[in-house]
Amino acid sequence: MADSGLVVDGVSVGYGPVRALRDVSLYVPEGAVVAVLGNNGAGKSTLLRAISRTLGFQRGAVTAGTIRFCGRPLDGLAPDRVVAAGIAQVPEGRRVFARMTVADNLRAGALGSAGSRAAKATALRRVHELFPVLADRAAQRAGLLSGGEQQMLAVGRALMASPRLLLLDEPSLGLAPLMAARIAETVLEINAQGTSVLLVEQNAALALRLASQAYVLDVGEVAVEGPAADLAASDEIRRRYLGVVDETAAADATRGAETLPSLPRWGGPR
Numbered sequence: 001m002a003d004s005g006l007v008v009d010g011v012s013v014g015y016g017p018v019r020a021l022r023d024v025s026l027y028v029p030e031g032a033v034v035a036v037l038g039n040n041g042a043g044k045s046t047l048l049r050a051i052s053r054t055l056g057f058q059r060g061a062v063t064a065g066t067i068r069f070c071g072r073p074l075d076g077l078a079p080d081r082v083v084a085a086g087i088a089q090v091p092e093g094r095r096v097f098a099r100m101t102v103a104d105n106l107r108a109g110a111l112g113s114a115g116s117r118a119a120k121a122t123a124l125r126r127v128h129e130l131f132p133v134l135a136d137r138a139a140q141r142a143g144l145l146s147g148g149e150q151q152m153l154a155v156g157r158a159l160m161a162s163p164r165l166l167l168l169d170e171p172s173l174g175l176a177p178l179m180a181a182r183i184a185e186t187v188l189e190i191n192a193q194g195t196s197v198l199l200v201e202q203n204a205a206l207a208l209r210l211a212s213q214a215y216v217l218d219v220g221e222v223a224v225e226g227p228a229a230d231l232a233a234s235d236e237i238r239r240r241y242l243g244v245v246d247e248t249a250a251a252d253a254t255r256g257a258e259t260l261p262s263l264p265r266w267g268g269p270r
């Protein structure tokens with residue numbers, strides 16, 4: 001098995017009697033963007049919690065399987081040790097500390113990291129370059145930022161730990177399309193700077209444009225996996241997860257009307 005990247009191997013998770021994941025395996029190669037898709041309740045957030053070792057906060061536990069990062073098992077580590085090992089999570093719902101300033105939120109993100117002061121200063125410069133608004137609003141309370149800006153702060157806070165792997169839980173949730181597009185473009189920029197990304201999304205169209213590889217979770221199990229381009233081209237995936245109607249059926253129904261356009265390529269505004 002691979003000694004680099006993240007290896008999730010046969011992982012099952014339960015919340016008491018509720019079995020949320022069954023025998024899930026996936027691989028995030030170093031430097032890659034990998035997407036996990038699935039409907040509500042499929043187990044996407046649970047998978048991220050298993051990796052970041054935060055299941056305990058939700059009374060959940062890994063009941064089988066192992067998770068390794070760069071050859072090192074994460075089993076048994078406290079969540080702050082996972083951050084120190086190079087994995088930072090942006091939880092669903094862009095949970096920022098609303099009463100703290102933007103600057104203090106970012107400082108809090110660096111607390112768990114093993115980095116030196118110089119490394120933290122470099123991380124802050126990177127965050128301000130990615131999201132200039134966070135420099136402009138440094139002294140403002142985080143709760144006063146717009147939804148999109150709070151998502152930027154949540155991502156920026158995770159980046160303050162200088163992670164090698166970023167876990168992103170539904171970054172586009174509840175954002176207007178233009179803001180979701182901006183966040184998506186930033187994910188590519190973050191990845192281009194050398195950070196691997198495991199992206200959980202219900203917005204499959206967006207996720208498949210960002211990722212090289214994708215997994216579809218269905219009621220706690222991996223139902224489909226493969227290159228993102230193949231999944232984006234699959235009628236089954238398009239119908240079930242992209243909200244695109246079957247082209248043949250649509251053509252039949254409209255008797256010769258134009259076929260549906262193919263998936264748009266990524267090209268969001270800045």
Ligand code: ATP
Binds near residue numbers: 044058092
């Ligand atoms: P969504 O897109 O709605 O966030 P998801 O794919 O992230 O869904 P999870 O939140 O991981 O799915 O939930 C997977 C399953 O585990 C669901 O059946 C859910 O009800 C259950 N579950 C999640 N959190 C808990 C919890 N704290 N206690 C009990 N069951 C839970």
